[in-house]
Amino acid sequence: MKAQVFEKYGNPEQVLHLVEQEKPIPKDNEVLVKIVATAINDYDWSMVRGKPLLYRFLFGLSKPKSRIPGMELSGIVEEIGPKVTQKRVGEAVFGDISNFGFGTLAEYIAVPENELLSKPDKLGFEDAAAIPHAATLAYQAIKKIGGIQKGQKILINGGGGGVGTLGLQIAKTYQCHVTGVDSGPKLQMMHALGYDQVLDYKKTDFTRTGETYDLILDCKTSSSAFSYLKALKENGNYISIGGHVNKLISLLFWGKILSVFTSKKLQILALKPNEGLDELAEMVISGQLKTQIDGPYSLEEVPRLIQYFGEGKHQGKIVIKL
Numbered sequence: 001m002k003a004q005v006f007e008k009y010g011n012p013e014q015v016l017h018l019v020e021q022e023k024p025i026p027k028d029n030e031v032l033v034k035i036v037a038t039a040i041n042d043y044d045w046s047m048v049r050g051k052p053l054l055y056r057f058l059f060g061l062s063k064p065k066s067r068i069p070g071m072e073l074s075g076i077v078e079e080i081g082p083k084v085t086q087k088r089v090g091e092a093v094f095g096d097i098s099n100f101g102f103g104t105l106a107e108y109i110a111v112p113e114n115e116l117l118s119k120p121d122k123l124g125f126e127d128a129a130a131i132p133h134a135a136t137l138a139y140q141a142i143k144k145i146g147g148i149q150k151g152q153k154i155l156i157n158g159g160g161g162g163v164g165t166l167g168l169q170i171a172k173t174y175q176c177h178v179t180g181v182d183s184g185p186k187l188q189m190m191h192a193l194g195y196d197q198v199l200d201y202k203k204t205d206f207t208r209t210g211e212t213y214d215l216i217l218d219c220k221t222s223s224s225a226f227s228y229l230k231a232l233k234e235n236g237n238y239i240s241i242g243g244h245v246n247k248l249i250s251l252l253f254w255g256k257i258l259s260v261f262t263s264k265k266l267q268i269l270a271l272k273p274n275e276g277l278d279e280l281a282e283m284v285i286s287g288q289l290k291t292q293i294d295g296p297y298s299l300e301e302v303p304r305l306i307q308y309f310g311e312g313k314h315q316g317k318i319v320i321k322l
Helices: 042-049 053-059 125-130 134-145 162-172 186-193 225-230 245-258 277-286 299-310
Strands: 002-005 017-020 030-039 072-080 092-096 108-112 153-157 177-182 197-200 213-218 232-240 265-268 293-297 317-321
Touching (some): 002 299, 017 299, 042 053, 042 299, 072 125, 092 125, 092 277, 134 162, 134 213, 134 277, 153 162, 162 177, 162 186, 162 213, 186 197, 225 232, 225 265, 293 299, 299 317
Parallel strands (some): 153 213, 177 197, 213 232, 232 265, 293 317
Antiparallel strands (some): 002 017, 030 072, 030 108, 072 092
């Protein structure tokens, strides 16, 4: 099989190479999936570069433990292990495999059957690859932790990426007023998607405008906890799904302390892979959610696309079709 493989950390366009690998053999409880579509995430950008350095405790200190990046997929089960009971050969599946590991930027992968959901027939393979990670991040942050209410005032920082574009649509099902923060060509796309207000972070710091919000979903935490506190209404929720490591550590520390003295909450989402994915898939099928796909691209283009993702130039979710 063909796979994007890296042996050392570095610039994605220099260290990733498309090579032939042995097709994996599924273990007792595993299924072998022929991947039809996959996608690029922040984990891929961090994993291939080995940065921030703290992440190397997860990915491997001196060299990568997982040589093939990628963590979400849609595909077809080609073979099953002897103890598999829930999946069958020929079944279409999809999901976020990050509880298990990585390796979806390849033609095949063997994963435990419980890491994948059955793909509804009416859900296309590209859409199915675009939602497992991004949509569940948005769903769990806005609905499960944020406790979204009808008519609230919401801000999404990083509003033009995969999480932001899906988060907007979830918020709109509650008739919320949504402000999106991003930059460059994404701003026009965000207006077209339905954001009520769009801010260019290169020109405007949303924490300093004096505007306050019921809920802030931050895909790119880069300021102090106190800055975000000022941007929240009383009883407001700030939820981060990622950003600069030092700011996240500070947020984790101060969030717990400040919660004692204020009704405002500062939290970091601990994602539960695939939780809510069935509901999200039905929302896509019904038209309540529409994926914003950047692509699809080929497997050969992955090194360039990971760099493109890291530079923040993507509009929506970068999808790879095999």
